[in-house]
Each structure stands twice: as structure tokens, then as C-alpha cells.
Amino acid sequence: MLLKAARQPRHPLHHDPAAVRQARIARNLSQAELAKAIGLRSVGHISEIEGGTRNAGPDLLRSIAEALNCGVAALERQKKHQCERCGYGYDEAPNGKVPLHTVLDTDQWCPKGGETRSAA
Template identity: 55%
Template sequence: MRITLNQDPEAVTKAREDAGLSKTALAKAVGRSLSLISEIEGGTRNAKPDLLERIADETHVPVERLMARDVA
């Protein structure tokens, strides 16, 4: 079974910027490509749970802060 977390692209971008990281630096830190980080921040791809956790670790925020919130 494959689990996908829906991240909030704006929250990912804000966390990265607040941590003082460029997209390139974040990509290198989490071992992924710049294009993947750009797609995640652009909302065209979802990160797998392990990647979202690594982004949270590198940006020093709880993973929940990077997740999309359902608005009813």
C-alpha cells in the first residue's frame, strides 16, 4: 500500500525560506533533485511521507505544518 501525504505547497516554500535555504540547498540536503523540490513547491507533485519528514527536519518545523488542511 502506498501512502501519500498532501502537503501545502505554500507552507513548504515558507518553511524553506524561513530556514534560509534555497531550493538547491534543500534539494541537496534531502537528497532529491531541484526539479522535484520545485514541483512540490509548485503544487504539481506530492512528496512521499519520508521526503516530507526530511523536508520538515531540514527546515526545523513539525511535519504537520507542511501538510494541507481540509477546509469544509
Template identity: 50%
Template sequence: MERPADRRSRTAPRRLHHEPEAVTWAREKAGLTKRALAARVGISEQLMNEIESGRRSATPANLKKIADALNCPLVALERKRHSATPG
């Protein structure tokens, strides 16, 4: 029997390291499917789906691999940080 503590959460992580929409946009612009991009990066198609949907945060290493595979700057995929004080 499954206990509540054993269930995996389906909610988005509190802090993403990437912009999911930017990853999807760059992948589509490169003409790749999620499966093809996942194969180039060396991750599962399921993980690629979770990264693009925002359900899992891409590790810094995987985000770099994704940027390299898409031939785009890493900064284009990174989560934008907003300062707490107006500048």
C-alpha cells in the first residue's frame, strides 16, 4: 500500500533554473522533437517533457547540454532573476 510520503509530487518545483517556454521555443526553432533533443543531450524523453513543462528543473549541467545541442546561448534558456530593489 502506498503511503502519502511515498507519492511523488506533480507540482512544479519552487525554483526553476530555466525558462520552460524558452527551451520549447529554441527546440522548435531548431526543428527538433523532444525525443531528438533528449537523445542529443543524453537524457530521457520523459525528463525532457518535464523540463519543458516546468515540472522539473533542469540541472545546470543539463541546461548547458541543452543549450549546446540547440546551438543557443545558455543565458537564453536561464531563468531571469529579478532584483528585490528597483534599479
């Protein structure tokens, strides 16, 4: 009999696993109830999201936030840096530049994208 290897934590994640779990518990929902509320067939999917071994991408994270009646920002993984123009969060870029990005909730490119990051 072969044993299935445990899933390893994924990085980077779009979400903060502990924040998802805490928000679910605060709403008095089980993992099964949350999975059903967002249309997932597997409770394991929620368990893996809360355990950090599965990523909750932007669309799934939005669905989770709606089901838990909280903002997406409360469930997102905190980024190390923010664009000083529009607030876009990002981790360290290898070239020291602000990554190309659109201004949140628009389809317009932020003019700061591609510039060398200011020292904080």
C-alpha cells in the first residue's frame, strides 16, 4: 500500500490561511458549510486553503469573503511593499522596480509600474 505524501505549503499565497480560518470561525461556519456556501464540492479544498497547501486565487478569495461577510483585504496575504501612487501591494521584485500593474478596480496602467522603487 502506497501512502500519499502530505501536501507541502505553497508560496506565495494570495490569502492568509489563518485569516480565512479565523473569519470562518467568527461566522460560526464549519468548513463543510463554507465549502457549500461558495459552491465547492470538497471540504478538503477549504481545509487545504486554511492549511496553506492550496492557493485561494482572487476569484475564489472574493467568493470566500462574500460568504464570510468580510472584505477581501481582511483575507489577503500582506505584501511587503505598496505602490506609493495607487496602493498596489507587491513583494520584492528582483530588479528593485515596482512591478507593472493596473490601478486597482480599473483597466488603466499605473504610471509608477516599472520605476525603481523608492527607499522606505
